[in-house]
Each structure stands twice: as structure tokens, then as C-alpha cells.
Amino acid sequence: MKKPNQQLKQPPTKSQQSHGDWHCEPCEKHFAMKSQFDAHVLTHEACWAPGCDFSASKRVVTSHHQTAHGQYAGSGLKEIEVEGQKFHGPSLSSIPCKQFVAKGTCKRGDECNFAHTGALSTAQDKAKQQYLKLQATQVKEHKSSLLRKLLAKDIDKEHRHILQSFRYLVEHQFFQPTPDDDVEVLE
Known part of the structure; x- marks a missing residue:
């Protein structure tokens, strides 16, 4: 059974009627026509807590019940005393x-x-x-650049030529003095 809202604003005065300002305070809604306001009031439900005469739309009544009569209703926040139990983490x-x-x-x-x-x-x-x-x-393998990769064949060819020239110099003892040479040794 739905009860009429007892917290409604008094019927508007003539100046308010000309503006068409009908207001439902619990739901915080404004209506342009009295018929809309009356239809809205018929949708109101009463708070189901014993001894409470609050009525509004179902959503507002549910919110009211949780805040006024629910688990968290009361004297506000409670301080929990925890002595010396703060954790600062490992040193x-x-x-x-x-x-x-x-x-x-x-x-x-x-x-x-x-x-x-x-x-x-x-x-x-x-x-x-x-x-x-x-x-x-261990020696790490060097990543070769793109230029080195492109010139790899030419570089290998040059290395082979240099090694062949060293081999020739060593085989023919190019830097060894011969008895025919007149070499002065400075000391």
C-alpha cells in the first residue's frame, strides 16, 4: 500500500501556478503541470523500516534506507586503535x-x-x-654493418693479396741482409 507523501511542498500559490512549478523535495524533481506531479506522487513508496514515515520513489527510498537505517548508518566514522602495527617494509x-x-x-x-x-x-x-x-x-661476435656485408668479398680479396705478399717476402728472405750488401750497422 502506498502512502501519500507527507514531505511534499505545500500546494503552490497563484504566482507559482502561473509558472507551473510543482516540486517533489525527496525526489528533487520539478513538474510543469499538476497532473504530472500527482502521477509522480502515486509512484511513491513508504520506507519499510518500522516507525519511519519517509516516502519517495523506490530508488530514493532504497538510498534513504541504506543511509538512515542500513549497516553503515550511525554515529559516523569510527577510529580503530592500532598501536605500533604500522608496517614500513624491510630495511x-x-x-x-x-x-x-x-x-x-x-x-x-x-x-x-x-x-x-x-x-x-x-x-x-x-x-x-x-x-x-x-x-x-669469451670474445663476443661483432655484428657487422651493412657496408661491411656489402664489401665482404672485396675485403677478403685484399686480405688474401696482403697474405700472399707477406708469404713472398718471408720465402725470399727479402729483409735479410745478404753478404753482397754493404750495410753499415750504426751503434
Whole structure:
């Protein structure tokens, strides 16, 4: 059963009737004609909380019930007392140094704020460390540029010519002095 709204504005005066300003306060709606206003008032429902005579549209009544009678209605926000339970996270000195864990050394040394303990404990970490050391000692293959790739045949040809000339010089002992040469040795 629907109850008439008791919180409606008093019927408008003659000056308001000429403007056609009908207002429903709980729903915050304005109507141009009295027939529209009356039709709207018929859609109102009463609040289902015992002892409450609030009535409005279903959406507004639901919102009213949650705020006035619901779980979170009451004296406002409550402060929860939590003493000394704030968590600030681990200190920097307890976080392991990533560089020390990966390489076994840290370039900052004693000035590093992070922990340098227990870096390699498992066999997998030791194998990784050995692999990294091996990679560091090996020469990395240089990526050749497009120009080098285009000139590769010509470069190889030049290298072969130079090696042939060295071979010729060595085989014929070109730089060795012969007994026929008059070479003065300056000392």
C-alpha cells in the first residue's frame, strides 16, 4: 500500500501556478503541470523500516534506507586503535643487492646500502655464475654493418693479396741482409 507523501511542498500559490512549478523535495524533481506531479506522487513508496514515515520513489527510498537505517548508518566514522602495527617494509640493509647476487661483486663495495650476504647458495646459482664468468672471458661476435656485408668479398680479396705478399717476402728472405750488401750497422 502506498502512502501519500507527507514531505511534499505545500500546494503552490497563484504566482507559482502561473509558472507551473510543482516540486517533489525527496525526489528533487520539478513538474510543469499538476497532473504530472500527482502521477509522480502515486509512484511513491513508504520506507519499510518500522516507525519511519519517509516516502519517495523506490530508488530514493532504497538510498534513504541504506543511509538512515542500513549497516553503515550511525554515529559516523569510527577510529580503530592500532598501536605500533604500522608496517614500513624491510630495511634496505636486509634486501639483497641485485648486482652482488648476479655477478658476485658490487661496484659500490662497502658503500652499498643493500645486503651482500648469501648471494649464491644453490647449485643452479653457482652454475649460472660459472656461465656468466665464461661469457665474460669469451670474445663476443661483432655484428657487422651493412657496408661491411656489402664489401665482404672485396675485403677478403685484399686480405688474401696482403697474405700472399707477406708469404713472398718471408720465402725470399727479402729483409735479410745478404753478404753482397754493404750495410753499415750504426751503434
